[in-house]
Amino acid sequence: MSEEEWAHKFMGKRPPVKVPPQRTMHTSFIGHHIANHLGVTLEMLRQPSRVKTLVYGRDITCYLARKYTRDSYAQIAKVLGWTNHTTGMHAFRKVDEDLQLSSEAERFFIDIRLSHEAYLEELRGNK
Numbered sequence: 166m167s168e169e170e171w172a173h174k175f176m177g178k179r180p181p182v183k184v185p186p187q188r189t190m191h192t193s194f195i196g197h198h199i200a201n202h203l204g205v206t207l208e209m210l211r212q213p214s215r216v217k218t219l220v221y222g223r224d225i226t227c228y229l230a231r232k233y234t235r236d237s238y239a240q241i242a243k244v245l246g247w248t249n250h251t252t253g254m255h256a257f258r259k260v261d262e263d264l265q266l267s268s269e270a271e272r273f274f275i276d277i278r279l280s281h282e283a284y285l286e287e288l289r290g291n292k
Contacts, residue, residue: 192230192244198284199226202277211246225277227253228260 193207200207203222210222223245230241231253238250238257247253263270 190234192226192234192236192241195229195233196226196244198280199229199277202280211244213246223247224256224260225274227256228274229278231257 196207196210199222200210203210203218205219205222210219210226212219214220226245227238227241230236230244231238236244238253241253242248242250245253260270260274264274
């Protein structure tokens, strides 16, 4: 009798569920997708430009990276060309507040998220 079977039988514990390995998503992948959605390149997003579209693109990339990756703010900041992690923390809070207050920001975010999810499904289908 294996240890797992013994634990299940005598201790009432369920055996651990084996989860199949999943593809890890990276911040740069999200950044490329957001840049494509906005009609720019990741290199343009990384530039210290204050153009509203690029700033919001960086912020959305940071928000999605924190939601869908295990990357730290420092790792996200490095991908986006920021000098330190606090910029990412501010960006995350700003997008989170925008989503709660603005229906326009929410529609923009939903559009990007649905586009991103469709792209991921397309990738999974091409495995």
